[in-house]
Amino acid sequence: MSGEALRERRERLLGPGNPLFYDAPVHLVRGEGAWLYDAEERRYLDCYNNVPCVGHCHPRVVKAIARQSGLLNTHTRYLHDNLLDYTERLLEKFATPLDRLALACTGSEANDLAMRIARNHTGGEGFICTDATYHGNTTAVSQFSAIYEPVGGYQPHVRRVPWPDTYRLPEAAAGDATGYYLQAVADAIDSLKAAGIRLAGMMVCPLFANEGLPTVPPGYLAGAAELVRDAGGVFIVDEVQAGFGRAGRWWGHETSGLVPDIVTLGKPMAAGYPVAGVVTRRELMDPYRQREMYFNTFAGNPVACAAALAVLDVLEEEDLVANAARMGQFVLAGLQDLQQQLECIGDVRGAGLFFGIELVADRHHKTADAGLARSVVNRMREHGVLLSRIGAEDNVLKARPPLCFSQEQAQLLLTTLAQVLSETTRRQHR
Numbered sequence: 001m002s003g004e005a006l007r008e009r010r011e012r013l014l015g016p017g018n019p020l021f022y023d024a025p026v027h028l029v030r031g032e033g034a035w036l037y038d039a040e041e042r043r044y045l046d047c048y049n050n051v052p053c054v055g056h057c058h059p060r061v062v063k064a065i066a067r068q069s070g071l072l073n074t075h076t077r078y079l080h081d082n083l084l085d086y087t088e089r090l091l092e093k094f095a096t097p098l099d100r101l102a103l104a105c106t107g108s109e110a111n112d113l114a115m116r117i118a119r120n121h122t123g124g125e126g127f128i129c130t131d132a133t134y135h136g137n138t139t140a141v142s143q144f145s146a147i148y149e150p151v152g153g154y155q156p157h158v159r160r161v162p163w164p165d166t167y168r169l170p171e172a173a174a175g176d177a178t179g180y181y182l183q184a185v186a187d188a189i190d191s192l193k194a195a196g197i198r199l200a201g202m203m204v205c206p207l208f209a210n211e212g213l214p215t216v217p218p219g220y221l222a223g224a225a226e227l228v229r230d231a232g233g234v235f236i237v238d239e240v241q242a243g244f245g246r247a248g249r250w251w252g253h254e255t256s257g258l259v260p261d262i263v264t265l266g267k268p269m270a271a272g273y274p275v276a277g278v279v280t281r282r283e284l285m286d287p288y289r290q291r292e293m294y295f296n297t298f299a300g301n302p303v304a305c306a307a308a309l310a311v312l313d314v315l316e317e318e319d320l321v322a323n324a325a326r327m328g329q330f331v332l333a334g335l336q337d338l339q340q341q342l343e344c345i346g347d348v349r350g351a352g353l354f355f356g357i358e359l360v361a362d363r364h365h366k367t368a369d370a371g372l373a374r375s376v377v378n379r380m381r382e383h384g385v386l387l388s389r390i391g392a393e394d395n396v397l398k399a400r401p402p403l404c405f406s407q408e409q410a411q412l413l414l415t416t417l418a419q420v421l422s423e424t425t426r427r428q429h430r
Helices: 003-014 058-069 083-093 109-121 177-194 220-230 252-256 282-291 304-318 318-343 372-384 409-429
Strands: 028-032 035-038 043-046 100-104 126-128 158-160 199-204 234-238 262-265 276-279 347-352 355-362 388-390 396-399
Touching: 003 304, 028 199, 043 220, 043 409, 058 304, 083 100, 083 177, 083 276, 083 304, 100 109, 100 282, 109 199, 109 234, 109 262, 109 276, 109 282, 126 177, 158 177, 177 220, 199 220, 199 282, 220 234, 276 282, 318 347, 318 409, 355 372, 372 388, 372 396
Parallel strands: 126 158, 126 199, 199 234, 234 262
Antiparallel strands: 028 035, 035 043, 100 276, 262 276, 347 355, 355 396, 388 396
């Protein structure tokens, strides 16, 4: 069936509005490591999908899923070693006093559960997030979304603060970016108090991934957490994109030295098998569980935990967190070299194997060029490299390859990007 026929069938069966990447969507049929293959066996270098963090179809993960599927798969109201083994190993990766885990199936569910735990602990309803973020699609979590307005509109218990954009730093922030953005958090806390809404917490991605992966001013996350805690709230870090070695450390929040009150996990947790989670302190989790029996039919089932355990095995045995740090430095240096050569690159940012390349029409005025970003993403796909775009202006190229990314693959990304950017900008100026 042709690509156009598949698109028509998709819309007929699923309805309009189901998103697809690229002007000419890719019909993928299999994957291996950092490579994806379409129905015609064309190979693509995957520089976008962070769900298969250890690589597509890693044999260790595939074998673990198949083996456990052949033995038992049911919910968690029975005793089973896999759930407990996984919980013990995962919690070892976190700083004291984070010592409790609740499993879910998706990052949206994990963030929704984190909000419920925060409400139970504080007695509050008010939350703070940034004004260009996304944390999921449940009714509660969709109130944070800047991608689209939730059905029924935004509710009065959420305050949105400017994300810490140090590339386009407002004039008022000159000389003290940290203080400027922390004042916005303090103002949001005061606004909720003035409205008679008790603060429950603040939720952020520690890398501010959807905001465009900005360079966060020193002390911002720790300062925001202090303000929130002093006001009676809890600080929630959404590690759905940043966690499991993506930033060259186990967790994105480790880059700031912060120990959050609640951490949410998702996407890469089991390399494609649906697993998500909430990690917090016993002082928050235990009273919540005593008050409300949280149960999720598929969360933490034996197959899910087998897959998640296999991911931990691969991350540790193949030293992929260190590889993310090492290859991340290599790619970032290459991107910085490209920035010196190409005026259309306004800024490059990175943490481990997670990169944001800000494209601009005018480097001096920092004019966002969303059109160029869209063209480049599509042209990269034509050249066999898959990436995407993000940011408040949709002009930031987003790259986050599997953690098994090799230097040869990294060089292919850099070489292809240089070629595509040069060709695309020349074409625009003809």
